[in-house]
Amino acid sequence: QWAQPQQISVGESRTTITIEDEDRRICVNSLVQKNSQVNEKLKEWLILLIDNQNYSEVEGEDLVDAIIDWIDENDEGDAETDYYEELDEPYRCANRPLLSVYELRFVKDVTDRVFFGMAEPPQFPIASSEWEEDQLLELEEEREEGMLSSEYTATNLYLKDVEERDEDYQYTDPEDYEYIVDEEAEGQFFGLVNFLTAYPNSGAGHVNMNTAHPEVLRAIFDNDMSVVDGIMQARIEQPFENIAAVKEVVDSFDPALYNNAQSLISVKSEYFKVRSVGQYRESKVLVTAVYK
DSSP states (O other), rough: OOOOOOOETTTEEEEEEEEEEEGEEEEEGGGGGGGGOOOHHHHHHHHHHHHHHHOOOOOOHHHHHHHHHHHHHSSOOSSSSSHHHHHHSSOOOOOOOSSGGGGGGGEEEEOOOHHHHHSOOOOOOSSSSSOHHHHHHHHHHHTTSSSSOTTHHHTTTOOOOSTTTEEEEEEEETTTTTTEEEETTTTTOOOOTTTTEEEEOOOOOOTTTTTOOOOHHHTTTOHEEEEEHHHHHHHOOOOOOSHHHHHHHHHTEEEEHHHGGGGEEESSOEEEEEEEEEEEEEEEEEEEEEEE
16 A cells, blocks of 8 residues: 555645655665775676566676766776766766665666656556456466466456567556556567666665566576566565575576575565655656665
8 A cells, every 4th residue: 555656735835755665676886895896796696687678778797887887986897987088078987886776777788768667567466465366367367368368366466477578568456457568669668767766875786576577586586477477476475474485486597596586586665755745736846765
Protein backbone atom coordinates (compact mmCIF):
# COMPACT_ATOMS: atom_id res chain seq x y z
CA GLN A 1 0.00 0.00 0.00
CA TRP A 2 2.80 2.43 0.84
CA ALA A 3 4.06 2.30 -2.77
CA GLN A 4 0.77 3.69 -4.12
CA PRO A 5 0.55 7.48 -4.62
CA GLN A 6 -1.39 9.28 -1.89
CA GLN A 7 -3.34 12.41 -2.76
CA ILE A 8 -4.64 15.16 -0.49
CA SER A 9 -6.98 17.81 -1.88
CA VAL A 10 -8.12 21.02 -0.22
CA GLY A 11 -10.19 23.34 -2.38
CA GLU A 12 -8.28 24.02 -5.60
CA SER A 13 -4.97 22.79 -4.19
CA ARG A 14 -3.76 19.22 -4.41
CA THR A 15 -0.74 17.40 -2.98
CA THR A 16 0.42 14.04 -4.30
CA ILE A 17 2.93 12.02 -2.27
CA THR A 18 4.79 8.97 -3.58
CA ILE A 19 7.35 6.76 -1.85
CA GLU A 20 9.99 4.92 -3.86
CA ASP A 21 12.16 2.09 -2.59
CA GLU A 22 15.77 3.03 -3.34
CA ASP A 23 17.06 -0.43 -2.44
CA ARG A 24 15.33 -1.95 -5.45
CA ARG A 25 18.11 -0.31 -7.44
CA ILE A 26 21.87 -0.95 -7.68
CA CYS A 27 23.98 1.45 -5.62
CA VAL A 28 26.55 3.09 -7.89
CA ASN A 29 28.66 4.31 -4.97
CA SER A 30 29.35 0.73 -3.93
CA LEU A 31 31.27 0.37 -7.17
CA VAL A 32 34.35 2.01 -5.64
CA GLN A 33 35.61 0.97 -2.21
CA LYS A 34 38.28 2.41 0.05
CA ASN A 35 41.61 3.33 -1.53
CA SER A 36 39.88 3.48 -4.93
CA GLN A 37 39.54 -0.31 -5.09
CA VAL A 38 36.87 -1.41 -7.56
CA ASN A 39 34.17 -3.90 -6.60
CA GLU A 40 34.63 -6.20 -9.59
CA LYS A 41 31.41 -8.10 -8.96
CA LEU A 42 29.33 -4.92 -8.99
CA LYS A 43 31.22 -3.73 -12.06
CA GLU A 44 30.14 -6.88 -13.89
CA TRP A 45 26.51 -6.27 -12.89
CA LEU A 46 26.57 -2.68 -14.14
CA ILE A 47 28.20 -3.58 -17.44
CA LEU A 48 25.56 -6.23 -18.05
CA LEU A 49 22.74 -3.89 -17.00
CA ILE A 50 23.92 -1.20 -19.41
CA ASP A 51 24.58 -3.56 -22.32
CA ASN A 52 21.13 -5.11 -21.85
CA GLN A 53 19.60 -1.73 -22.68
CA ASN A 54 21.30 -1.65 -26.11
CA TYR A 55 22.35 1.98 -25.86
CA SER A 56 23.80 3.03 -29.21
CA GLU A 57 25.91 5.78 -27.66
CA VAL A 58 28.21 3.72 -25.47
CA GLU A 59 29.34 0.23 -24.45
CA GLY A 60 28.74 -0.91 -20.90
CA GLU A 61 32.40 -1.37 -19.98
CA ASP A 62 33.39 2.08 -21.25
CA LEU A 63 30.58 3.76 -19.34
CA VAL A 64 31.27 1.90 -16.10
CA ASP A 65 34.97 2.83 -16.35
CA ALA A 66 33.94 6.49 -16.72
CA ILE A 67 31.71 6.21 -13.63
CA ILE A 68 34.61 4.68 -11.69
CA ASP A 69 36.85 7.57 -12.73
CA TRP A 70 34.20 10.01 -11.51
CA ILE A 71 33.96 8.37 -8.09
CA ASP A 72 37.47 7.19 -7.25
CA GLU A 73 39.97 9.46 -5.52
CA ASN A 74 42.71 9.34 -8.14
CA ASP A 75 43.15 11.01 -11.52
CA GLU A 76 44.28 7.87 -13.30
CA GLY A 77 41.88 7.13 -16.13
CA ASP A 78 40.46 8.30 -19.44
CA ALA A 79 37.60 10.29 -17.89
CA GLU A 80 39.31 12.42 -15.26
CA THR A 81 39.61 16.18 -14.77
CA ASP A 82 41.82 16.57 -17.86
CA TYR A 83 38.96 15.27 -20.04
CA TYR A 84 36.22 17.40 -18.48
CA GLU A 85 38.31 20.59 -18.54
CA GLU A 86 38.53 20.29 -22.34
CA LEU A 87 34.75 20.44 -22.77
CA ASP A 88 33.01 23.57 -24.09
CA GLU A 89 31.64 24.09 -20.58
CA PRO A 90 34.49 22.72 -18.46
CA TYR A 91 34.24 21.36 -14.94
CA ARG A 92 36.28 19.14 -12.65
CA CYS A 93 35.89 15.44 -12.03
CA ALA A 94 34.25 14.87 -8.62
CA ASN A 95 36.59 12.14 -7.34
CA ARG A 96 34.12 11.28 -4.56
CA PRO A 97 30.90 9.29 -4.11
CA LEU A 98 27.81 10.55 -5.91
CA LEU A 99 25.58 12.83 -3.86
CA SER A 100 22.64 12.01 -6.14
CA VAL A 101 22.11 9.60 -9.00
CA TYR A 102 21.40 12.67 -11.16
CA GLU A 103 25.08 13.54 -10.85
CA LEU A 104 25.69 10.78 -13.40
CA ARG A 105 24.55 13.24 -16.05
CA PHE A 106 27.95 14.93 -15.71
CA VAL A 107 29.83 11.69 -16.43
CA LYS A 108 31.37 11.08 -19.84
CA ASP A 109 28.99 9.43 -22.33
CA VAL A 110 25.94 9.67 -20.04
CA THR A 111 23.64 11.50 -22.43
CA ASP A 112 20.08 12.43 -21.56
CA ARG A 113 18.95 9.50 -23.70
CA VAL A 114 21.11 7.10 -21.71
CA PHE A 115 20.12 8.57 -18.36
CA PHE A 116 16.39 9.11 -18.90
CA GLY A 117 15.81 6.59 -21.69
CA MET A 118 13.14 6.56 -24.36
CA ALA A 119 10.54 4.53 -22.48
CA GLU A 120 9.32 4.02 -18.94
CA PRO A 121 10.02 0.56 -17.49
CA PRO A 122 6.98 -1.71 -17.52
CA GLN A 123 5.04 -1.88 -14.27
CA PHE A 124 5.52 -5.12 -12.38
CA PRO A 125 4.25 -6.52 -9.10
CA ILE A 126 6.29 -6.54 -5.93
CA ALA A 127 5.57 -8.75 -2.96
CA SER A 128 2.09 -7.72 -1.85
CA SER A 129 -0.99 -9.21 -0.27
CA GLU A 130 -3.05 -7.50 -2.99
CA TRP A 131 -2.11 -10.23 -5.44
CA GLU A 132 -4.85 -12.79 -4.86
CA GLU A 133 -3.97 -16.40 -5.53
CA ASP A 134 -7.02 -16.91 -7.78
CA GLN A 135 -5.96 -13.95 -9.94
CA LEU A 136 -2.52 -15.42 -10.42
CA LEU A 137 -4.01 -18.80 -11.27
CA GLU A 138 -6.31 -17.15 -13.80
CA LEU A 139 -3.38 -15.54 -15.57
CA GLU A 140 -1.42 -18.80 -15.44
CA GLU A 141 -4.34 -20.52 -17.18
CA GLU A 142 -4.23 -17.88 -19.91
CA ARG A 143 -0.57 -18.63 -20.45
CA GLU A 144 -1.20 -22.39 -20.63
CA GLU A 145 -3.99 -21.85 -23.15
CA GLY A 146 -1.61 -19.98 -25.41
CA MET A 147 -3.02 -16.51 -24.75
CA LEU A 148 0.37 -15.41 -23.42
CA SER A 149 3.85 -16.35 -24.55
CA SER A 150 4.90 -19.67 -23.08
CA GLU A 151 8.27 -18.08 -22.44
CA TYR A 152 6.82 -16.23 -19.46
CA THR A 153 4.94 -17.46 -16.42
CA ALA A 154 1.97 -15.69 -14.89
CA THR A 155 3.99 -14.12 -12.14
CA ASN A 156 6.71 -12.79 -14.37
CA LEU A 157 4.46 -10.00 -15.69
CA TYR A 158 7.47 -8.65 -17.48
CA LEU A 159 7.06 -8.97 -21.22
CA LYS A 160 10.31 -7.43 -22.30
CA ASP A 161 11.63 -10.09 -24.64
CA VAL A 162 15.39 -10.44 -24.36
CA GLU A 163 15.64 -11.39 -28.01
CA GLU A 164 13.23 -8.74 -29.30
CA ARG A 165 14.44 -5.51 -27.75
CA ASP A 166 12.90 -3.46 -30.58
CA GLU A 167 9.41 -4.10 -29.16
CA ASP A 168 8.18 -2.55 -25.95
CA TYR A 169 5.88 -4.82 -23.97
CA GLN A 170 4.17 -3.01 -21.15
CA TYR A 171 2.06 -4.28 -18.31
CA THR A 172 -0.80 -1.88 -17.77
CA ASP A 173 -3.58 -2.14 -15.19
CA PRO A 174 -2.90 -4.64 -12.37
CA GLU A 175 -6.64 -5.18 -12.00
CA ASP A 176 -7.18 -6.07 -15.63
CA TYR A 177 -4.03 -8.14 -16.22
CA GLU A 178 -3.96 -6.65 -19.68
CA TYR A 179 -0.89 -6.74 -21.88
CA ILE A 180 -0.29 -4.37 -24.74
CA VAL A 181 2.39 -3.92 -27.37
CA ASP A 182 3.25 -0.33 -28.11
CA GLU A 183 3.45 -0.21 -31.91
CA GLU A 184 5.30 3.10 -31.79
CA ALA A 185 7.94 1.89 -29.34
CA GLU A 186 10.51 0.65 -31.83
CA GLY A 187 13.98 1.73 -30.79
CA GLN A 188 12.95 2.71 -27.28
CA PHE A 189 14.93 1.74 -24.23
CA PHE A 190 15.05 2.41 -20.52
CA GLY A 191 17.20 5.02 -18.81
CA LEU A 192 19.72 4.29 -16.06
CA VAL A 193 17.83 6.55 -13.64
CA ASN A 194 15.31 3.75 -13.29
CA PHE A 195 17.82 1.17 -12.12
CA LEU A 196 20.58 2.99 -10.20
CA THR A 197 20.77 4.84 -6.89
CA ALA A 198 23.39 6.84 -4.99
CA TYR A 199 22.31 5.48 -1.62
CA PRO A 200 24.05 4.68 0.58
CA ASN A 201 26.70 7.32 -0.13
CA SER A 202 29.30 5.19 1.65
CA GLY A 203 29.58 1.54 2.52
CA ALA A 204 28.06 -1.37 0.66
CA GLY A 205 24.58 -1.10 -0.80
CA HIS A 206 22.35 -4.17 -1.03
CA VAL A 207 19.61 -4.85 -3.57
CA ASN A 208 16.28 -5.91 -2.08
CA MET A 209 15.15 -9.15 -3.72
CA ASN A 210 11.54 -8.44 -2.75
CA THR A 211 11.36 -5.26 -4.82
CA ALA A 212 14.19 -5.30 -7.40
CA HIS A 213 13.11 -4.61 -10.96
CA PRO A 214 13.53 -7.50 -13.45
CA GLU A 215 16.21 -5.57 -15.35
CA VAL A 216 18.21 -5.36 -12.13
CA LEU A 217 17.61 -9.04 -11.42
CA ARG A 218 18.76 -9.91 -14.94
CA ALA A 219 22.06 -8.15 -14.36
CA ILE A 220 22.58 -9.72 -10.94
CA PHE A 221 21.85 -13.25 -12.13
CA ASP A 222 23.78 -13.18 -15.39
CA ASN A 223 20.76 -12.80 -17.69
CA ASP A 224 19.28 -16.09 -16.49
CA MET A 225 15.57 -15.40 -17.02
CA SER A 226 14.58 -18.64 -15.30
CA VAL A 227 16.11 -17.32 -12.08
CA VAL A 228 14.49 -13.90 -12.57
CA ASP A 229 11.11 -15.49 -13.10
CA GLY A 230 11.60 -17.85 -10.16
CA ILE A 231 12.36 -14.96 -7.81
CA MET A 232 9.39 -12.92 -8.99
CA GLN A 233 7.02 -15.86 -8.68
CA ALA A 234 8.27 -16.73 -5.19
CA ARG A 235 8.07 -13.18 -3.82
CA ILE A 236 4.51 -12.70 -5.05
CA GLU A 237 3.35 -15.91 -3.44
CA GLN A 238 5.24 -15.07 -0.24
CA PRO A 239 7.66 -12.16 0.34
CA PHE A 240 11.16 -13.32 1.19
CA GLU A 241 11.60 -13.14 4.97
CA ASN A 242 15.30 -13.97 4.96
CA ILE A 243 18.17 -14.42 2.55
CA ALA A 244 18.01 -18.20 2.95
CA ALA A 245 14.67 -18.16 1.13
CA VAL A 246 16.30 -16.39 -1.81
CA LYS A 247 19.13 -18.93 -1.80
CA GLU A 248 16.64 -21.78 -1.98
CA VAL A 249 15.03 -20.31 -5.10
CA VAL A 250 18.26 -19.48 -6.91
CA ASP A 251 19.93 -22.76 -5.97
CA SER A 252 17.09 -24.64 -7.65
CA PHE A 253 18.36 -23.20 -10.95
CA ASP A 254 22.09 -22.53 -10.51
CA PRO A 255 23.82 -22.43 -7.08
CA ALA A 256 26.80 -20.59 -8.56
CA LEU A 257 24.62 -17.58 -9.30
CA TYR A 258 23.63 -17.21 -5.66
CA ASN A 259 27.21 -17.57 -4.47
CA ASN A 260 28.23 -14.77 -6.82
CA ALA A 261 25.47 -12.42 -5.60
CA GLN A 262 25.01 -13.18 -1.90
CA SER A 263 27.20 -10.40 -0.50
CA LEU A 264 25.25 -7.66 -2.32
CA ILE A 265 21.63 -8.72 -1.95
CA SER A 266 19.11 -8.56 0.91
CA VAL A 267 15.38 -8.93 1.60
CA LYS A 268 14.70 -5.55 3.15
CA SER A 269 15.09 -1.87 2.33
CA GLU A 270 16.60 0.97 4.34
CA TYR A 271 16.44 3.92 1.95
CA PHE A 272 13.24 5.46 0.62
CA LYS A 273 12.70 8.47 -1.62
CA VAL A 274 9.65 10.60 -0.86
CA ARG A 275 8.32 12.88 -3.60
CA SER A 276 5.73 15.50 -2.81
CA VAL A 277 4.10 17.49 -5.61
CA GLY A 278 1.95 20.43 -4.61
CA GLN A 279 -0.34 21.95 -7.22
CA TYR A 280 -2.55 25.03 -7.11
CA ARG A 281 -4.27 25.79 -10.38
CA GLU A 282 -1.45 25.98 -12.95
CA SER A 283 1.43 26.18 -10.43
CA LYS A 284 3.40 23.13 -9.26
CA VAL A 285 6.14 22.63 -6.68
CA LEU A 286 8.16 19.42 -6.27
CA VAL A 287 9.97 18.50 -3.06
CA THR A 288 12.08 15.33 -2.88
CA ALA A 289 13.78 13.81 0.15
CA VAL A 290 15.51 10.51 0.92
CA TYR A 291 15.03 8.87 4.31
CA LYS A 292 16.76 5.99 6.01
